[in-house]
Amino acid sequence: MKTEEIIKLYNEYVMPTYMKTPLILIKGKGARVWDLNGKEYLDFFPGWAVSGIGHCHPEVVRALTRQLSKIIHVSNNFYNELQGELARIISKNSFDGKVFFANSGAEVNEAAIKLSRLYGKQSRFEIISAENSFHGRTLATLTLTGQKKHKQGFEPLPSGFKTVPFNDIMAIEKAVSEKTVAIIIELIQGEGGINVATREYIRFLRRFCTKKDILLIFDEVQTGMGRTGKMFCYQHFGVEPDMMTLAKTIGGGFPIGALIAKRKIADTFTPGTHASTFGGSPLACAAALAVFQAIENGNLLSNAAIMGECLFEKLKGLKEKFSFIKEIRGIGLMLGIELLKPGKFIADACMQEGLLINCTQEKVLRLLPPLTISKKDIDRGMKLLEKGFLSEI
Ligand SMILES: Cc1ncc(COP(=O)(O)O)c(C=O)c1O
Structure with a gap:
């Protein structure tokens, strides 16, 4: 089935309790997921933390x-x-x-x-x-x-x-x-x-x-x-x-x-x-x-602490660049970026770039990368996040 057909069927038969993003994810591995068309996404919000140790952990x-x-x-x-x-x-x-x-x-x-x-x-x-x-x-x-x-x-x-x-x-x-x-x-x-x-x-x-x-x-x-x-x-x-x-x-x-x-x-x-x-x-x-x-x-507690600090520092760097970032806060790999304006557009732009994040309380971008996240993926995520921010200027 094509994306449009799946969405149509869902809308016809499933109760509309969720705000939906038109994305059909069919595969996940570690910090990555793929949609029906084969597009790859880095997942910094794996199922609201359900896949907290990464998708389909072996x-x-x-x-x-x-x-x-x-x-x-x-x-x-x-x-x-x-x-x-x-x-x-x-x-x-x-x-x-x-x-x-x-x-x-x-x-x-x-x-x-x-x-x-x-x-x-x-x-x-x-x-x-x-x-x-x-x-x-x-x-x-x-x-x-x-x-x-x-x-x-x-x-x-x-x-x-x-x-x-x-x-x-x-x-x-x-x-x-x-x-x-x-x-x-x-x-x-x-x-x-x-x-x-x-x-x-x-x-x-x-x-x-x-x-x-x-x-x-x-x-x-x-x-x-x-x-x-x-x-x-x-x-x-x-x-x-x-x-x-x-x-x-x-x-x-x-x-x-x-x-x-x-x-x-x-x-x-x-x-x-x-x-x-x-x-x-x-x-x-x-x-x-x-x-x-x-x-x-996997020593995931120590990885979460180290990668969390690394991500926090990088986000602080981003705050220096973008005046609409109000505050960075959180502990470990549970981090929020509070903005001075609504964040949904940034979350959407990040998705287009291939990064999944969440926006909550209208102005807070929420990042919950899997505990298995690597430094390389943090760097990649930051690049994509910055692209998402740039699209807002
Ligand atoms: C802190 C907290 N408690 C409870 C819940 C509810 O969990 P569930 O959706 O599994 O019922 C959530 C869900 O987001 C949560 O974040």
Whole structure:
């Protein structure tokens, strides 16, 4: 089928929930993808960080292929060979706790909400989140999300949620009540425009939550799995959460979400209180185990830190050249370029040049290159990005 035919068929039969770019990607390898016409693109935004260790990583492909011929799905009423091991690896890389598996970021945030409410024993149920945050599209995670535009038309929304300005200690102190059971934070707001939490704020939250027995939840759906040069972004801040949610990169392209909670909280869930038919299937676990292995074997944490710094420096150089760049920010390979004008045209121009990036919050260009990115590809990406910027002058 030709590009136009595929688009026509899609538009006729698929619900129009997405802003679409007229690009049909049919192949991916590492930091590169190819469209139907064979045009190659350097991918600095691989599936919103889903293909965070690059497209079709060989270790993920091998693990999935091997698992496919053994068993694809096992009901969660039976044990599967891999879930316990994956949970152990997640815990080993973060903190002592137990894991609940689902299939997406929204689902594990939903699980975190439910677990918090059970923990609060109905007397405490309120959850506080930050303005500009993004936590998912289910009705509860949408309510948690601190952006009005995503909520419009879906009212009445569930009650028991409050939103406060990000990085504002006083706002938290003011918002907390005797009903508050949890606070959820993205350490770098991704969809919200690459807004980095301050160390002071996060360290305050940890002390404050411990003192008041409020659960501190870090949503690491986008920041986790090596994106910032450490396995989890919170490890830059010298604190530990009570719960953490993961999705995107952890599956290497295959859907999986994980919620890890400290042991005394995790055991609040008892049989029948929560479930997911597909959650933690053998296939999903095989993919996630391969992702952890690939990060270790490929020294990808150190690569993300080094390449992140290199990219950051180059972007600062670009800021000197283009007066419409307001600020460069982020950690590791999660970087944002805030502009003084809308960025969609630049993202589109970059695509024409053969570079895929994202524009969020109208004026922020978001770059999430795969953790496997090489210096050569950073240099190439920068050349293409500069061409995209030049087209705007
Ligand atoms: C921080 C964060 N949390 C949650 C989600 C929701 O994840 P999903 O789309 O897998 O439900 C996203 C998605 O972009 C995200 O960035």
